[in-house]
Amino acid sequence: QSALTQPASVSGSPGQSITISCTGTSSDVGDYNYVSWYQQHPGKAPKLIIYAVTNRPSGVSDRFSGSKSGNTASLTISGLQAEDEADYSCYSHATKVFGTGTRVTVL
Amino acid sequence: EAQMVESGGGLVQPGGSLRLSCAASGFTFNSWMSWVRQAPGKGLEWVANIKGDGSDKYYVRSVKGRFTISRDNTKNSLYLQMNSLRAEDTAMYYCAREYIGAYDYWGQGTLVTVSS
Numbered sequence: 001q002s003a004l005t006q007p008a009s010v011s012g013s014p015g016q017s018i019t020i021s022c023t024g025t026s027s028d029v030g031d032y033n034y035v036s037w038y039q040q041h042p043g044k045a046p047k048l049i050i051y052a053v054t055n056r057p058s059g060v061s062d063r064f065s066g067s068k069s070g071n072t073a074s075l076t077i078s079g080l081q082a083e084d085e086a087d088y089s090c091y092s093h094a095t096k097v098f099g100t101g102t103r104v105t106v107l
Numbered sequence: 108e109a110q111m112v113e114s115g116g117g118l119v120q121p122g123g124s125l126r127l128s129c130a131a132s133g134f135t136f137n138s139w140m141s142w143v144r145q146a147p148g149k150g151l152e153w154v155a156n157i158k159g160d161g162s163d164k165y166y167v168r169s170v171k172g173r174f175t176i177s178r179d180n181t182k183n184s185l186y187l188q189m190n191s192l193r194a195e196d197t198a199m200y201y202c203a204r205e206y207i208g209a210y211d212y213w214g215q216g217t218l219v220t221v222s223s
Contacts, residue, residue, distance in 0.1 A: 093205075
């Protein structure tokens with residue numbers, strides 16, 4: 001199985017909104033709602049921020065939101081903050097495949 | 108508070124073996140559990156998972172026949188026996204709990220380096 005495709009990097013200024021895409025196929029993203037997103041700061045373990053496409057775990061900021069259209073899932077970070085600078089990865093539980101990862105930079 | 112602590116990583120020569128352990132606490136240890144790895148500077152890769160009662164196990168193709176996942180629910184522990192290690196197995200290995208098709212609890216990771 002090939003990794004889900006994400007942009008290598010996305011950047012934004014504080015307060016702006018950014019969106020990270022995660023493109024797969026009908027076999028991993030399109031036909032299933034078990035897509036999740038993870039935030040990972042350097043040297044740290046991944047942290048779950050979105051599960052089942054749109055759901056936020058308890059304690060995760062509501063500035064993070066998830067959606068899906070066709071074979072592409074998306075993570076939106078609104079009101080960008082310096083602490084959001086990290087790597088973000090999507091994941092499809094249908095095929096047990098992670099995305100290629102996106103480095104978010106806060107300008 | 109949920110916590111998972113991995114151990115057992117280290118430097119091993121190609122062809123060697125290691126056994127990773129993951130000690131869990133703070134949550135009911137009867138869920139599907141996974142090992143996920145991350146090679147230096149690379150993305151995350153699911154390695155293996157095991158059902159709550161240990162009856163079902165699955166592996167990524169690249170480790171089938173070399174790695175074995177197991178668990179001891181009496182000790183709230185997860186294991187990964189890694190044999191015939193290759194340079195490409197070099198990575199940080201994380202244990203993680205599966206929750207509604209995602210991984211909600213992660214350990215801090217244990218580093219495995221395969222090199223001569």
